[in-house]
Amino acid sequence: MVYRASIDGTSWSFADLKELMAKASPQRSGDELAGIAANSAMERVAAQCALADLPLARFLEEALIPYEKDEVTRLIQDSHDKTAFAPISHLTVGGFREWLLSAKATPAALTALAPGLTPEMVAATSKIMRLQDLIAVGAKTRVVTAFRDTLGLEGRLASRLQPNHPTDDSRGIAASTIDGLLMGTGDAVIGVNPVTDATEDYVRICHLLDDIRTRLDIPTQTCVLGHVTTAIQAIERGAPVDLVFQSVAGSEKANEGFGITLGLLEEARAAALALKRGTVGQNVMYFETGQGSALSADAHWGVDQVTMEARAHAVARRFSPLIVNTVVGFIGPEYLYNGKQIIRAGLEDHFCGKLLGVPMGVDVCYTNHADADQDDMDALLTLLVTAGVTFVIAVPGADDIMLNYQSLAHHDMLYIREVTGRRAAPEFEAWLDRVGLTDEQRRLRPAPDPVLFAPALAYLGEAA
Structure with missing residues (x-):
């Protein structure tokens, strides 16, 4: 047509x-x-x-990627909830934008609507929205998930503590983890990107993180961001796996490039659920996405970046994840050239994911060869938190020494929580109070209670 x-x-x-x-x-x-x-x-x-x-309904009639050739398309169409879609089925894309910005689009209404939306619908709507529109809608969209603490609640902002190390050294990972905890980060997850995908390293790091968590009795979850097949092998070996991680994309061909299928993701989720390690919830999956991933694998089918990203969110939605984040500027300037494009993409990704019912976070980041700097990251962080982002990622000094890219620092979490009044996940916040990291006004103390935090400091000597 x-x-x-x-x-x-x-x-x-x-x-x-x-x-x-x-x-x-x-x-x-x-x-x-x-x-x-x-x-x-x-x-x-x-x-x-x-x-x-x-008309929004047109997206149910014309598939951008053929149904018979792509399992992601089949997932999107076969799982579409017509009853949930019915209240807005008469609207055009422009009319849907107006509805989203109206008082009718309450948090409850948006939650009920999510199963009736396809990624193509939300991606199309994002294309005719200003940044303030993306922020306004994101701010009133709630997606709440839980494992050992509860994420996505109104007025809360979680963080991923990312203690990566260039050689996966246990002592280095432990030191970086404790550094982040002392700065009050880590309620979304303490997650390490391993240098190798060897099962032995995965299991070792998994035990390392779980040991720190249990010694300090931290109500959070840990994750080793290895391949999903490595996670399954680690579970079979008895490793204490909290969350199973996987990068996902918006087409079957792109996911094949990641070495995954929807069936494999379901197998991994079932294995993690069987461990029953959650305390306040059982959302056991962690996914990463990013604009440009399908194009970089020549698996985009001629579909634009925003739409392919939203389709990746639909993949994530299928498995009820605890958290999802777009690594918005990580793939490079070939896909998002400068700070302006990265800022726009971060807000688009958040908007699309949240509307689809995904607990959306963002790695506010850029590569060193992009036309961007830390001022752009300050702007994007502030806009995203205003938009109600579920979590962001922090590393020491904003410089990931293993992945060699620029993200946010632990200090940035102190800044944004202070100026916006956002608080940590409730269970994690109570832990910060209990170990003496925060004062009566929930401001970070310069040093923790030496008695309560002694197990963490002692661990550094044992991890060598």
């Missing part, structure tokens, strides 16, 4: 829904690299006008 728009006497046509969606996307280097972006600002506006007039 051809889609058309006319502006100032100039007519524009778009061969199909895939082209319309791509041409309507705000400018980004990845879509330009793929050869699918609008050729001018005028063509982009024309596509956005045509998209705004498109």
